């Protein structure tokens with residue numbers, strides 16, 4: 001297996017072997033760990049806790065301070081079939097809803113694992129101190145979320161992700177799990193078959209770092225921020241995880257499936273800084289209604305039964321169509337209104353939304369919000385075995401939004417936070433068992449950073465040296481194109497060519513434009529040293545371009561419409577495409593392939609045959 005490599009992600013390599021080996025010996029810190037967890041959102045934190053509880057001391061790293069990961073932005077809730085409000089709910093129906101809304105290209109094993117594990121994971125978070133909202137009789141409260149048959153979404157107001165990560169970080173700290181802040185990984189050390197570590201740099205000092213380990217867990221988040229209208233923080237979700245995995249020899253799946261959330265804030269109304277930022281689905285879950293500029297509650301035409309709480313792809317396309325056909329607001333959105341609800345209820349259930357809009361001069365207890373679809377989530381990602389986290393590369397594991405499998409063609413709200421913890425636990429258990437059986441520091445005590453002792457092979461040393469040389473050249477890049485400009489152009493390209501509604505012609509034109517952008521990487525201008533924001537963005541350009549190509553190529557290959565992937569030239573579901581599309585690196589080119597999906601278990605098939613469905617009118 002070859003690599004998608006440094007030379008493709010940055011400008012051409014011209015370092016000599018001599019300069020490479022001098023550099024590697026001169027300037028880097030080498031850190032030996034039994035397991036390296038790249039990413040400290042909910043997924044990374046939960047894997048690390050499990051490893052520690054099984055006697056392994058992993059090192060967790062992230063691009064930001066401890067507790068500051070994209071997970072903190074998750075708002076509306078996390079799914080588990082607790083049955084607090086609707087006792088007829090069950091894990092089988094949770095799995096059936098997930099498969100149905102994933103349009104049956106999810107990995108049924110991953111789905112069933114998540115649905116089955118979640119009640120226990122929620123009880124565990126509760127025990128660790130997460131302050132879930134309660135019913136009057138003290139049960140964990142549950143709200144409606146789109147396209148789910150029952151009230152299944154547990155929450156902490158509309159700041160569920162922040163509460164969850166706070167809880168996990170506190171737990172990790174109580175277990176003394178080491179965390180190294182502000183580290184950016186730029187390459188995994190891999191011969192395509194086996195991973196041996198990772199390289200990157202300290203974003204505060206600029207120092208180069210080599211992590212030496214047989215077990216690397218990628219928990220580096222998704223890639224929806226590569227679109228220019230998106231709901232993520234600008235500096236998160238740039239595609240680092242999938243791009244690093246692909247480069248190391250792992251496969252990606254279903255990269256064409258990008259979730260466009262129906263309700264992003266409208267920049268023309270609230271200012272550019274707010275453009276695309278999420279208005280949580282909890283607003284609709286608590287009864288919020290959508291109106292067009294004619295005052296019509298238009299979801300009655302698109303989905304009379306499920307109304308505003310139909311699946312995200314259905315509601316997003318409906319809003320896009322209203323706007324396209326001239327029934328949008330002057331600012332290019334539609335109205336989302338929850339003012340018919342009691343003021344106190346809104347303040348209690350949606351405190352963050354109330355506060356955010358109040359800071360912009362809007363009282364959502366009396367006035368509507370202006371919203372339009374925004375790129376929100378990547379259903380595709382690294383192909384893993386959900387029971388172990390294993391990828392196609394030995395020693396490389398992945399978990400969380402960086403992976404594919406659970407959500408298929410369309411994610412249910414509340415299922416992403418669920419996936420992070422439900423899959424992280426068995427993954428942590430598996431890796432711990434692997435390390436323990438390999439006999440590192442077999443004195444019966446914990447395996448700690450100091451106790452592991454490995455050296456880098458020549459190949460890995462060369463890879464690390466190549467990477468450092470490439471990063472040095474990037475730092476010195478003095479061309480014409482700033483990273484901000486390239487990322488902005490890439491975002492617009494994706495929005496225009498691989499947006500909510502796509503055609504083969506537009507996708508092909510998008511790929512042609514992408515090839516031009518890829519050429520312009522050679523003309524990058526980086527303003528500042530390795531500690532600068534400009535340098536971080538310059539590294540992200542490489543990751544984002546790689547992921548963008550996988551999205552465009554996958555979308556072109558999938559000549560049908562399914563879930564979040566809507567092709568105007570192939571508007572129907574095609575049974576031939578009830579398959580996953582895999583992407584791998586073959587001789588520095590992307591290779592696409594199709595793969596059959598698995599079958600649900602009999603228990604879940606029975607739930608599917610039960611045809612459970614949300615009755616929106618419960619909310620009226």
Ligand SMILES: Cc1cc2nc3c(=O)[nH]c(=O)nc-3n(C[C@H](O)[C@H](O)[C@H](O)COP(=O)(O)OP(=O)(O)OC[C@H]3O[C@@H](n4cnc5c(N)ncnc54)[C@H](O)[C@@H]3O)c2cc1C
Nearest residue numbers: 039040041043062063071075076077185221400401416417
């Ligand atoms: C606005 C918003 C609201 C949401 N609301 C909900 C909700 O209510 N319910 C729900 O289920 N889901 C929700 N989601 C989705 C959910 O928040 C994410 O899918 C989930 O938090 C992902 O967690 P993660 O641990 O996989 O990744 P993240 O939380 O994104 O963490 C990624 C980590 O990787 C690190 N990292 C990335 N690249 C590198 C690198 N190169 N080197 C080193 N470290 C790196 C980052 O610093 C970070 O620590 C929401 C998403 C958004 C954007």
